[in-house]
Amino acid sequence: MNVLIDKFDVFAGGFWLTLQICILAAIGALVLGAIVAVLRISPVPPLRALGTGYVNVFRNMPLTVVMFFAAFGLPALGSNADFLRIPVLDSLFTRLGTDLPYFRFALIALVLYTAAFVCEALRSGVNAVPAGQAEAARSLGLTFGQNLRYVVLPQSWKASIVPLGSVIIAMIKNSALVGFFGVVGDLSQSADQLTSAEGYAFVPVALGISIGYLIMTVPLGTLLDRIEKRQAVAR
Amino acid sequence: MSQQTSVLYDVPGPRQRRITLISSVVAGLVLLVGAYFLIYRPLDEKGQLSMELWGPLVDPSNENFSLVWERIGLGFKNTLIAAAMAIVASLVVGTLLAVLRIQLKSLSQRTFTGLATPLAYLLRGLSWLLSAVTRVCVEVFRGLPVVLTIFFVARGFPEFGVYLDNLWYLVIGLTVYNSVVIGEILRSGMEGLPGGQAEAASAIGLSPAQTTRMILLPQAFRIMLPALISQLVVVLKDTSLGFIISYEETLNIGKQIIGALENPIQVYVVIAVLFIVVNYSLSKLAQYVQRRLARGRKTANTPAQNPPPAALMSQAEGGAGTGF
Numbered sequence: 001m002n003v004l005i006d007k008f009d010v011f012a013g014g015f016w017l018t019l020q021i022c023i024l025a026a027i028g029a030l031v032l033g034a035i036v037a038v039l040r041i042s043p044v045p046p047l048r049a050l051g052t053g054y055v056n057v058f059r060n061m062p063l064t065v066v067m068f069f070a071a072f073g074l075p076a077l078g079s080n081a082d083f084l085r086i087p088v089l090d091s092l093f094t095r096l097g098t099d100l101p102y103f104r105f106a107l108i109a110l111v112l113y114t115a116a117f118v119c120e121a122l123r124s125g126v127n128a129v130p131a132g133q134a135e136a137a138r139s140l141g142l143t144f145g146q147n148l149r150y151v152v153l154p155q156s157w158k159a160s161i162v163p164l165g166s167v168i169i170a171m172i173k174n175s176a177l178v179g180f181f182g183v184v185g186d187l188s189q190s191a192d193q194l195t196s197a198e199g200y201a202f203v204p205v206a207l208g209i210s211i212g213y214l215i216m217t218v219p220l221g222t223l224l225d226r227i228e229k230r231q232a233v234a235r
Numbered sequence: 236m237s238q239q240t241s242v243l244y245d246v247p248g249p250r251q252r253r254i255t256l257i258s259s260v261v262a263g264l265v266l267l268v269g270a271y272f273l274i275y276r277p278l279d280e281k282g283q284l285s286m287e288l289w290g291p292l293v294d295p296s297n298e299n300f301s302l303v304w305e306r307i308g309l310g311f312k313n314t315l316i317a318a319a320m321a322i323v324a325s326l327v328v329g330t331l332l333a334v335l336r337i338q339l340k341s342l343s344q345r346t347f348t349g350l351a352t353p354l355a356y357l358l359r360g361l362s363w364l365l366s367a368v369t370r371v372c373v374e375v376f377r378g379l380p381v382v383l384t385i386f387f388v389a390r391g392f393p394e395f396g397v398y399l400d401n402l403w404y405l406v407i408g409l410t411v412y413n414s415v416v417i418g419e420i421l422r423s424g425m426e427g428l429p430g431g432q433a434e435a436a437s438a439i440g441l442s443p444a445q446t447t448r449m450i451l452l453p454q455a456f457r458i459m460l461p462a463l464i465s466q467l468v469v470v471l472k473d474t475s476l477g478f479i480i481s482y483e484e485t486l487n488i489g490k491q492i493i494g495a496l497e498n499p500i501q502v503y504v505v506i507a508v509l510f511i512v513v514n515y516s517l518s519k520l521a522q523y524v525q526r527r528l529a530r531g532r533k534t535a536n537t538p539a540q541n542p543p544p545a546a547l548m549s550q551a552e553g554g555a556g557t558g559f
Contacts, residue, residue: 060514062475072499176380217378
């Protein structure tokens with residue numbers, strides 16, 4: 001069990017790095033997912049097709065493939081994803097600005113993949129608003145934009161929270177994959193490093209790593225359960 | 236889809252149709268130009284569209300064509316085998332888990348009248364404890380990334396002197412996660428059933444085990460079928476994680492091909508298309524089943540059932556997976 005104490009800084013560092021990826025990817029995925037969701041419900045057919053295509057492609061593809069694309073495809077195109085070296089952010093999240101591009105690649109893959117699910121979560125929220133609401137808004141003469149802004153979206157947030165939350169939980173779990181794609185020092189890569197290269201006993205390391213992930217996922221899951229129960233009563 | 240969007244705006248009149256047409260054309264042009272400059276041009280400049288790189292994958296007369304596709308076929312077969320084994324195992328374990336949790340929950344609420352008081356308390360405490368333990372197990376395994384369960388199984392089993400094929404590590408790792416998810420799907424399906432079902436069953440003299448087996452489980456399976464099929468998609472996607480324990484599935488084979496031919500983008504495009512085709516058909520199947528079930532329920536005129544919790548449904552869809 002000594003490894004948990006001796007290498008506490010490795011576990012803590014891994015946890016912090018995983019948390020960084022999750023925060024950045026969650027922000028990116030929420031923004032991109034919202035854009036795709038708007039595309040998917042827009043009245044212009046080509047944009048709708050683009051949104052639908054995006055969701056179908058990324059939802060049906062393993063994240064592993066997306067990661068491979070980002071980690072091997074982007075370098076083949078000569079890109080180091082330098083556009084992610086955002087001035088203020090990279091002083092806060094130092095990995096964004098490093099010369100090794102794998103953190104940025106992993107981030108891109110995670111955002112692209114999760115955005116498809118975010119889009120579906122948002123859309124399921126819009127679908128959950130009773131049709132009569134939108135119809136009433138239309139008969140008042142509101143346009144598409146006004147209809148969304150004043151009537152549908154304010155109500156759909158509520159129904160979107162729980163699906164969005166489970167998408168974020170799934171994303172946190174998916175972020176474990178980045179350790180196998182060249183990101184050094186996150187929780188899952190630390191597991192590999194400690195057990196194989198540094199030869200620590202397997203069980204305590206596995207325990208420590210698991211706790212790291214459970215700290216993030218279980219409270220969020222419990223919170224969602226509670227919100228869901230409360231909503232069920234309110235409805 | 237068309238029905239859903241039409242709720243948000245009126246059936247377009249002539250002017251609106253004109254506006255839509257014009258904006259469609261403009262948006263289409265913008266998309267095409269964007270695709271040309273952002274996708275086609277960079278690919279072309281780097282020579283990624285050359286026949287040298289694509290040839291082995293799309294040109295039957297290429298010397299490597301049959302070999303490459305033989306390997307990809309083998310990899311895809313391995314992917315399907317692992318996915319099939321994992322889904323069957325998860326279904327079995329998940330069903331057992333769901334039944335166990337339901338039984339334990341009802342046991343822990345029983346008062347055991349007719350037994351000596353200390354014994355009754357002991358039994359009650361024991362079933363409460365077991366129920367808590369299963370609950371914690373479910374929470375833990377649901378909260379762990381699938382990558383890690385696979386990794387832990389592959390690293391941990393040899394540690395305890397259990398040596399298996401890579402296939403088994405992958406299947407066990409996937410099963411640990413997915414059986415818990417499927418168990419929760421089924422459990423919420425059973426708990427969502429109207430209370431009258433179980434009451435009627437015990438009224439005609441069925442034992443609790445019979446009630447679960449003959450009344451609750453079949454209905455739960457039926458309601459949860461779409462979610463279960465979506466979970467199948469998740470499992471299929473998650474088998475691609477086999478590459479971390481060097482199981483020879485599609486992606487691993489892809490890596491070998493790339494090692495020989497040095498065409499990563501092309502190989503990954505082909506593999507992505509394979510996955511998308513299979514998974515898209517599966518999710519269409521799930522939608523079809525859902526629509527049929529909805530129709531069947533309406534005509535059968537059964538009382539409105541509680542829909543499964545959204546968190547579970549969307550987790551099954553995304554899972555992300557889960558997992559994905």
